[in-house]
Amino acid sequence: MANHRDFVGRKIHSLLGVIPIGLFLLSHFTTNYFIVRGEEDFNKAAEIVGGVPYRLFLEVFVIFIPIILHGVYGVYIAFTGSANTGRYTYFRNWMYVLQRFSGIFLVVFITWHVWETRIAAAMGTAVDASMMQNIVDNWFMLAFYIVGILATTFHLANGLWTFCITWGITQSPASQKAMSYVAALVFIGLSFVGVRSILTFAGVL
């Protein structure tokens, strides 16, 4: 594997975005959605998720390490590209740029989010509905979270589309187009779940 570091790196970067990060996101959004059924249900769900066996192991190997690797390598990828949407206004070129901008924004958002939830919990803050209610009790933080959720769902949905090309699954233009529609549905579906949850936490819904 003499000069194939980049090849393996990019392939693994692409894979990590789907497995395990994409799967973790699905589980994370599903747990959060319990708030729609009420605080009590959410608190019960949070207690179960917080009390799973070998939780720290799962957190480290399924969440922390994959996200850090994906993030660090992703920032490197973003900075080796250049935005030329001013000259080439094609849809896919916009997706290319948005994928990189959303990725950079997510480094900031996820760091912030982990700081005020997971690290706060490690410092002794109780993980229940009131934690999130306190975080999004002002319009600025609510807006920050909504943008963060949409950046996440976009980055995952568009990342699924590029994953299928990177791993050689969708080769024909027809299959790539079909995958665009699948990615759009993933974006809409996950955005609905995420935004509805955060608005419920904020007491807007």
Next chain:
Amino acid sequence: MATPLEQKTNQKPVQFIVQRQDGPDGKAYDEAFEVPYRPNMNVISALMEIRRNPVNAAGEKTTPINWDMGCLEEVCGACSMVINGTPRQSCTALVDKLEQPIRLQPMQTFPIVRDLQVDRQRMFDALKKVKAWVPIDGTYDLGPGPRMPENKRQWAYELSKCMTCGVCLEACPNVNDRSNFIGPAALSQVRLFNSHPTGAFHKEERLEALMEDGGIMQCGNAQNCVEVCPKGIPLTTSIAAMNRQTTLHSFKKFFGSDEGRTGEAVSR
């Protein structure tokens, strides 16, 4: 009553703004030109007119503009430049179909030799790197090669239309100073030569080259290349096909397979 043709010839001079540069390290500057209108003229005939009478729009004598050209029928790829913001061949850029003033710029991705002439050497280096040829030379007659199915020949022919013009590299956001990406054209050529029945004997060597730094994984799937290709080559289909071939090849190589043992020999 003037005929339509005469009306056209009575048109105003054609306005050009040309981005010029006196040498590889020179500073870029714009110079405006006015060229007498002739029916059916293309950008190259206008540049030839300026060469004949190198006077700019302000009436000052200037140096003739430098540009590259070859076949004048859009098969050699030499005369690519950015015309009104779009990279394309200047031989098929008809003045009647362009908005004026017509803005000519060199392609930015490549080192500028002078004015509109660029050095596309990196593209030819990339073709060498990925071994974009079918090696058949030997010390004795190898006999006829295997036949190619007609339906495969048809799509492979489309890939063979690539003229290394550089337009796809110019439009690609991942071909820049910060990356060593070889660009879409060479990736598609690997698909062409890997699909050739005799070329397929060296399939793994080409895939190995694609897996090196600056190879296929530098593609960011912006898909500008397929939009701008003047030959309509399905570049993004080729890139996805090479993603599949390199993925399968890397699995075979790592887990072991009787196919594709070249990689093993190379790494040893």
